[in-house]
Amino acid sequence: xxxxxxxxxxxxGGGHNGLxxxxxxxxxxxxxxxxxxxxxxxxMASSGYLLPEAPEHLIHPCALDMMSMxxxxxxxxxxxxxxxxxxxxxxxxxYVYLHPDGTSLVFWRDPGKTAQEIRRYSPKDAESFLAFIxxxxxxxxxxxPMMRVDPAERNLGARFExxxxxxxxxxxxxxxxxxxxxxxxxxALEHFEHPVTISAMCSLTGLAxxxxxxxxxxxxxxxxxxxxxxxxxxxxxxxxxSNAMAARLRExxxxxxxxxxxxxxxxxxxxxxxxxxxxxxxxxxxxxxASCHPQVALELVSPGRIDQRLLTxxxxxxxxxxxxxxxxxxxxxxxxxxxxxxxxxxxxxLDLRKTCLLIGTAEAVLENFRASARGEVPTLPYLSLxxxxxxxxxxxxxxxxxxYIYPPAMPAHPREGWDAIRERVAQQVIDQASEYxxxxxxxxxxxxxxAAPDFTRRLNTVNGxxxxxxxxxxxxxxxRPAYGxxxxxxxxxxxxxxxxxxxxxxGVNGMPGxxxxxxxxxxxxxxxxxxxxxxxxxxxxxxxxxxx
Numbered sequence: 119x120x121x122x123x124x125x126x127x128x129x130x131g132g133g134h135n136g137l138x139x140x141x142x143x144x145x146x147x148x149x150x151x152x153x154x155x156x157x158x159x160x161x162m163a164s165s166g167y168l169l170p171e172a173p174e175h176l177i178h179p180c181a182l183d184m185m186s187m188x189x190x191x192x193x194x195x196x197x198x199x200x201x202x203x204x205x206x207x208x209x210x211x212x213y214v215y216l217h218p219d220g221t222s223l224v225f226w227r228d229p230g231k232t233a234q235e236i237r238r239y240s241p242k243d244a245e246s247f248l249a250f251i252x253x254x255x256x257x258x259x260x261x262x263p264m265m266r267v268d269p270a271e272r273n274l275g276a277r278f279e280x281x282x283x284x285x286x287x288x289x290x291x292x293x294x295x296x297x298x299x300x301x302x303x304x305x306a307l308e309h310f311e312h313p314v315t316i317s318a319m320c321s322l323t324g325l326a327x328x329x330x331x332x333x334x335x336x337x338x339x340x341x342x343x344x345x346x347x348x349x350x351x352x353x354x355x356x357x358x359x360s361n362a363m364a365a366r367l368r369e370x371x372x373x374x375x376x377x378x379x380x381x382x383x384x385x386x387x388x389x390x391x392x393x394x395x396x397x398x399x400x401x402x403x404x405x406x407x408a409s410c411h412p413q414v415a416l417e418l419v420s421p422g423r424i425d426q427r428l429l430t431x432x433x434x435x436x437x438x439x440x441x442x443x444x445x446x447x448x449x450x451x452x453x454x455x456x457x458x459x460x461x462x463x464x465x466x467x468l469d470l471r472k473t474c475l476l477i478g479t480a481e482a483v484l485e486n487f488r489a490s491a492r493g494e495v496p497t498l499p500y501l502s503l504x505x506x507x508x509x510x511x512x513x514x515x516x517x518x519x520x521x522y523i524y525p526p527a528m529p530a531h532p533r534e535g536w537d538a539i540r541e542r543v544a545q546q547v548i549d550q551a552s553e554y555x556x557x558x559x560x561x562x563x564x565x566x567x568x569a570a571p572d573f574t575r576r577l578n579t580v581n582g583x584x585x586x587x588x589x590x591x592x593x594x595x596x597x598r599p600a601y602g603x604x605x606x607x608x609x610x611x612x613x614x615x616x617x618x619x620x621x622x623x624x625g626v627n628g629m630p631g632x633x634x635x636x637x638x639x640x641x642x643x644x645x646x647x648x649x650x651x652x653x654x655x656x657x658x659x660x661x662x663x664x665x666x
Contacts (some may be wrong), residue, residue: 123401124392124401124402125149125151125373125401125402126143126150126403126404126405127139127140127403127406127407127638127642128150128151128152128393128401128403128405128406128407129152129153129406129407129408130380130393130406130408130409130410130415131152131154131161131408131409131617132154132156132159132161132360132374132376133161133163133360133617134161134163134360134363134628135409135616135617135628135634136161137360137364137367137628137631138193138197138628138631139632139634139635139638140372140635141197141367141370141372141635142632142635142639143635143639144367144371145197145370146635146639148638148639149371150371150372151373151374151375151403152364152373153375153378153380153401154375154376154377154378155377155378155379155380156576157376158376159360159361159364160356160357160360161180161360161577162181162577162626163180163181163356163357163359163360163626164178164179164180164357164360165177165178165355165356165357168448168566169448169450169564169565170564171563172520172564174514174515175450175513175514175515175520176506176514176520177450177566178355178506178522179566179568179576180356180446181626182351182522183212183350183351183474183504184206184350184351184352184626185340185347185348185350186343186624186625186626187625187626188347188349188350189262189343189347189627190622190627190628190629192266193628193629193632194628199362199366201366202365202366202369203354203358203361203365204352204358204362205352205353205354206353207350207351207353207510208349208350209348209349209350209351209474210226210227211224211225211226212225212227212344212348212349212473212474213322213474213476214470214473214474214476216457216460216470216475216476216554217479218479218553220459220463221239221314221460221463222460222463222464223235223236223239223314223318224468224473225318225344225345227344227345228345229247229345230248232247232345233245233248236312239314239315240312240315242311243309243315246309246310247309247310247315250305250309251341251342251345252290253290253297254339255345255346256287256290257294257297257298257336257339257342258339258342258343258346259283259286259287260280260294261280263275263276263279264276264277264280265622266622266629268606268621268633268636268637269595269596269604269605269621270596270604270605270606270637271606296335297335297336297338298333298336298591299332299333300332300333301329301331301332302319302320302323302324302334302335303334303480304335305335306319306323306329306480313479316480317479317483318476319338319341320479320480321476321477321479321480321483322341323340323341324337324486324487324526325337325340326340326589327440327442327588327590328440328442328487329483329484329487331590351506351509351510353510353512354510354512354513355506356626378395378397379396379397380393380395380396381394381395381418382394382419382420383406383408383415383418383419384400384420385419385420385423385610385613386423389610389611389612390404390406390610390611390612390613391403392406393406404612405613405614405638405642406613406614407614407615407631407634407635408613408615408616409615409616409630409634410579410617411437411578411580411583411617412586412603412620413433413437413580414578414579414580415613415615416432419613423609424609428600428602428603431600431601432599432600432603435587435599435600435619436587436588437579437580437581437583437586437587438530438570439581439588440487440491441490441491441493441529441531442486442527442530443527443528443530443573443581443582443583444524444525444527444573444582444584445528445569446523446567446568446569447523447524447544447547447565447566448520448521448522448565448567449520449558449562449563449564450518450519450520450562450563450564451514451518451519451520451521451557451561451562451563452518452561452562452563453518453557453561454507454508454518454519455505455519455556455557455558455561456471456555456556456557457470457471457554457555457556458556460554469508471508472505472508472509473504474502475502475554475555477499477501477551478498478500479498482500483527485497485500486498486525486526487527489529490527490528490529490530492529493531493533494532494533495528495543495546496525496527496528499551499553499554500525500526500527501524501550501551502523503522503523503554505519505522506520506522507519507520518561519557523547523548523551525547528543528569528570529570530570536570540569543567543569548565569582570582584624585618585625586617586619586624587599587623589624594622596621598619598620598621598623599615599619599620606637607641611641612641614638614641615630615634616630616633616635617630620634621633
């Protein structure tokens with residue numbers, strides 16, 4: 119292989135996980151190169167001025183809220199990101215459910231305050247919520263120690279911490295088992311009786327996937343994260359996070375190349391050799407981390423180097439396998455949204471514009487996923503909506519808004535095809551949101567929409583899946599992305615996954631990159647020790663012969 123440069127590690131993909139991996143490796147003294155196919159770093163953790171008609175309105179084409187990184191707060195701390203411009207603020211409150219009748223239910227950081235919200239609809243539901251959140255917190259106590267470590271390691275400390283949590287919460291075992299093996303919808307019906315409470319729970323957990331699937335009770339981790347860690351936003355937009363990571367990487371001596379699409383991860387019969395770009399440039403490497411989708415990564419490897427059984431296995435790993443994919447609609451407005459009907463009914467002066475809004479009854483959540491699975495556009499409104507400028511005024515001109523609209527369930531493969539229905543669906547979503555939020559239609563300057571095929575093309579993912587591999591109990595820990603592909607080694611020595619397709623999964627947190635970096639460090643260290651021992655043997659032999 120003819121190389122223009124040689125590095126210790128080349129990272130395929132400059133999203134936040136790839137940058138996270140690069141920072142940790144560069145801090146360990148490795149020569150690191152990050153290659154990003156797009157014109158800037160960030161991937162799903164990016165933002166920019168993407169509407170020509172509204173050049174001062176900052177758009178987040180994918181991630182917006184900071185929840186997962188608050189759970190895994192060690193990454194920004196360890197990488198010293200605040201020195202490079204990263205700053206986040208907490209939203210208070212984080213999420214608010216809007217019911218069609220004009221009532222609302224606020225998810226406060228304090229579970230007691232959330233229970234008081236629920237009490238307005240049902241005192242019984244309020245007491246049930248306080249009991250239920252103990253079960254959710256018990257689940258977090260069990261899961262978080264292992265979520266924060268590499269599942270391929272022994273992790274005796276984390277296992278002991280989980281064991282202590284299990285013993286501490288042993289009386290809750292029946293409720294925990296029901297939650298973890300049942301569906302999110304089932305849990306809502308088991309614990310609550312009022313339509314507003316049930317709908318609020320379904321609307322929140324539906325952000326993670328279909329709420330009727332066995333095992334989807336784990337989606338209540340969102341509720342636990344919300345109450346235990348809160349919801350944050352990046353000041354200056356999500357791009358500020360990725361830019362801070364890139365700046366830290368360069369400070370540590372690493373390199374970043376954008377507009378650099380990898381065409382092949384080059385490997386021969388003996389070892390991994392490096393990467394080849396679409397423009398013909400080549401870069402040698404001792405190790406490669408692929409932070410892109412695992413299927414994309416394995417299909418980039420030189421033909422014949424990956425066993426066909428493993429290629430088949432990864433191609434069948436679920437990525438929006440339920441048929442639904444998120445849709446993303448951004449709007450630039452010449453005015454600000456308002457929620458007068460809901461605020462008047464509350465009467466407590468809470469500014470709902472400064473929260474993340476959840477719209478969609480339990481029936482709507484069910485209908486959206488079922489219709490999408492049939493390849494049909496849902497008819498009932500189910501979406502989340504936010505005005506980022508309400509928290510950070512720098513993201514829109516004074517007195518104006520950008521609006522982030524996220525329907526979690528739209529058909530990944532509609533029967534008519536997205537090209538035929540794109541404009542109609544965008545207008546339908548705006549019409550539905552306008553039933554709850556004022557100002558969307560009368561203030562519109564421009565809009566931008568992406569559906570599953572757009573995510574697939576722009577973010578180099580599979581089937582529009584923004585978390586790479588669906589979140590299920592069978593795709594977690596070392597089983598993520600698939601059996602035999604979630605551990606510390608891959609079929610080609612020196613090749614590693616490092617994106618949302620490995621433990622602990624999707625969300626903006628940087629942990630998959632951190633785990634991949636430490637795996638590579640251990641692998642390189644073992645090879646270096648072998649090389650040192652081999653050199654010692656050769657030196658001893660030569661010395662015995664009087665050569666040296």
